Amino acid sequence: MEFVTHHPVLVVSLIKIAIALFVVMTALAYLTWFERKVVARIQSRWGPYWVGPHGLLQPLADGIKFLFKEDIVPPAADKISYVLAPFLALALALTTLALIPIGPATISILGQPTQLVISHSNVALILLFAISSIGIYAVVLAGWSSNSKYPLMGGLRSSAQMISYEVSLTLSVVGVLLIAGSFDFYDIVGGQSGHWVHVIPKWHIFPQILGFICYLTAAIAETNRVPFDLPEAETELVAGFHTEYSSFKFAMFFMAEYANMITVSCLATLLFLGGWLSPFPETGAWRWQLYLPAAGLIIAGIGLIVGGLRGVQLSAKLVFPVLGIVCLGVGYLCTLPGVMPVIQGPFWFTAKVFFLLFFYVWARGTLPRFRYDQLMSFGWKFLLPLSLINLVVTSLVVVLRLR
Amino acid sequence: MNGSYLDSYAPLLLMFLLAAGLAAVLIIASSVVGRHLKVRAKDQPYECGIRPTGDAREPYSVHFYMVAMIFILFDIEAIFLYPWAIVFKQLNMFGFVEMLLYIAILVVGYIYLWKKGALEWK
Numbered sequence: 364m365e366f367v368t369h370h371p372v373l374v375v376s377l378i379k380i381a382i383a384l385f386v387v388m389t390a391l392a393y394l395t396w397f398e399r400k401v402v403a404r405i406q407s408r409w410g411p412y413w414v415g416p417h418g419l420l421q422p423l424a425d426g427i428k429f430l431f432k433e434d435i436v437p438p439a440a441d442k443i444s445y446v447l448a449p450f451l452a453l454a455l456a457l458t459t460l461a462l463i464p465i466g467p468a469t470i471s472i473l474g475q476p477t478q479l480v481i482s483h484s485n486v487a488l489i490l491l492f493a494i495s496s497i498g499i500y501a502v503v504l505a506g507w508s509s510n511s512k513y514p515l516m517g518g519l520r521s522s523a524q525m526i527s528y529e530v531s532l533t534l535s536v537v538g539v540l541l542i543a544g545s546f547d548f549y550d551i552v553g554g555q556s557g558h559w560v561h562v563i564p565k566w567h568i569f570p571q572i573l574g575f576i577c578y579l580t581a582a583i584a585e586t587n588r589v590p591f592d593l594p595e596a597e598t599e600l601v602a603g604f605h606t607e608y609s610s611f612k613f614a615m616f617f618m619a620e621y622a623n624m625i626t627v628s629c630l631a632t633l634l635f636l637g638g639w640l641s642p643f644p645e646t647g648a649w650r651w652q653l654y655l656p657a658a659g660l661i662i663a664g665i666g667l668i669v670g671g672l673r674g675v676q677l678s679a680k681l682v683f684p685v686l687g688i689v690c691l692g693v694g695y696l697c698t699l700p701g702v703m704p705v706i707q708g709p710f711w712f713t714a715k716v717f718f719l720l721f722f723y724v725w726a727r728g729t730l731p732r733f734r735y736d737q738l739m740s741f742g743w744k745f746l747l748p749l750s751l752i753n754l755v756v757t758s759l760v761v762v763l764r765l766r
Numbered sequence: 767m768n769g770s771y772l773d774s775y776a777p778l779l780l781m782f783l784l785a786a787g788l789a790a791v792l793i794i795a796s797s798v799v800g801r802h803l804k805v806r807a808k809d810q811p812y813e814c815g816i817r818p819t820g821d822a823r824e825p826y827s828v829h830f831y832m833v834a835m836i837f838i839l840f841d842i843e844a845i846f847l848y849p850w851a852i853v854f855k856q857l858n859m860f861g862f863v864e865m866l867l868y869i870a871i872l873v874v875g876y877i878y879l880w881k882k883g884a885l886e887w888k
Contacts, residue, residue, distance in 0.1 A: 450786070611796030
């Protein structure tokens with residue numbers, strides 16, 4: 364108890380980190396399930412179906428299977444860097460999430476008022492980029508330390524690709540910084556409040572549409588996703604830089620990849636899509652929007668109950684109605700006056716991040732892979748000049764509007 | 767000032783420590799749990815089932831090195847633009863012209879690289 368009174372910040376952030384890690388690990392697991400389901404539907408398949416109702420326990424089964432697989436460290440490998448690579452990848456991918464705020468509200472934990480972010484820094488954006496850039500080392504180390512040809516080629520390709528698109532990624536954000544004038548996510552999102560002609564939200568995506576396109580393309584390339592997944596081009600390089608990895612070390616690279624996907628989607632939401640701001644004006648006529656989170660949960664709950672009872676699988680008939688009742692309960696909680704204002708920010712933030720993640724999966728389901736020379740010339744000859752032009756035009760407009 | 771500094775960065779350090787701890791636990795768990803059966807063939811580097819020839823520590827295309835050098839050039843440019851973007855509204859027209867000069871110098875280098883074929887992937 365004395366520790367709590369002496370170091371309130373540490374204890375409160377410990378609680379927040381525990382919640383954040385739990386939520387993120389669950390989200391990672393179910394993102395794989397979601398991806399497999401969506402890609403399966405795009406390809407007219409069912410996707411995971413038999414492990415639990417509609418394959419809902421598939422991520423858990425995968426995790427257990429990974430854990431019980433044989434963990435091979437090749438004798439030819441450089442042991443220290445071989446183990447260090449997956450460790451760095453996952454640890455850094457999770458650390459970046461500490462800088463991402465999910466709402467404007469201030470809540471109270473153990474009597475301490477605290478914000479909905481783990482680490483509120485005034486240079487959060489730079490810190491985030493700095494931490495996520497170290498993640499490239501994981502790929503290089505994994506490729507080199509395996510001492511095998513496919514990982515080496517995969518690692519080299521991957522690092523060349525990641526650093527090429529990193530330039531466009533960092534440059535595409537400068538346009539937003541010019542308008543916002545701050546590295547602090549709270550200021551950046553705060554500057555996007557309000558509406559043009561009462562309907563169009565003042566999000567940076569509208570003046571910065573070029574920057575947004577550059578950012579999104581570069582972000583997909585940074586996270587090594589389709590159509591830029593050359594580092595792990597199965598048909599050419601077996602599995603790329605993690606060919607020699609097995610057991611949970613192999614899984615950790617995937618966890619890191621999905622965590623990075625979540626991070627760049629959160630960043631895109633904060634910088635371009637207005638973060639936790641609602642797309643509707645905050646006038647009296649739009650007060651009903653405060654009930655949207657509750658309404659969404661209640662509709663989802665009813666859908667789960669009805670759909671579950673009409674389902675074919677026995678497990679679905681048992682589990683889905685229970686989940687539906689939980690949804691209804693949480694939906695009711697969201698209408699309570701103490702909870703309603705707090706839940707608005709996280710609701711819109713999650714909705715936008717979810718949409719971006721869906722976009723990621725959608726791209727994977729529809730686009731073919733680039734060839735390596737196309738990839739490099741696209742990054743250097745198209746994306747880089749485009750983000751530079753965007754930067755110059757934005758600064759010109761900003762300076763002319765100041766006069 | 768000191769207090770607020772610690773307030774914002776101590777949680778970040780804590781997050782890193784916990785995330786690193788989680789990663790370490792996963793690595794240790796995977797090497798403890800699960801069966802281990804040493805077979806000579808299993809220890810060889812993977813090469814599509816054929817017997818591995820030579821070592822992976824071989825020279826590779828110099829082009830990767832070139833990309834790394836170009837990256838350093840342009841990434842430093844991007845990093846210099848960050849503080850500039852923050853104080854841009856105070857600098858006003860002066861800042862805009864200075865930045866144009868700065869970018870112009872880099873664009874000259876960029877055109878040189880393009881003409882030299884450094885951005886070409888062979």
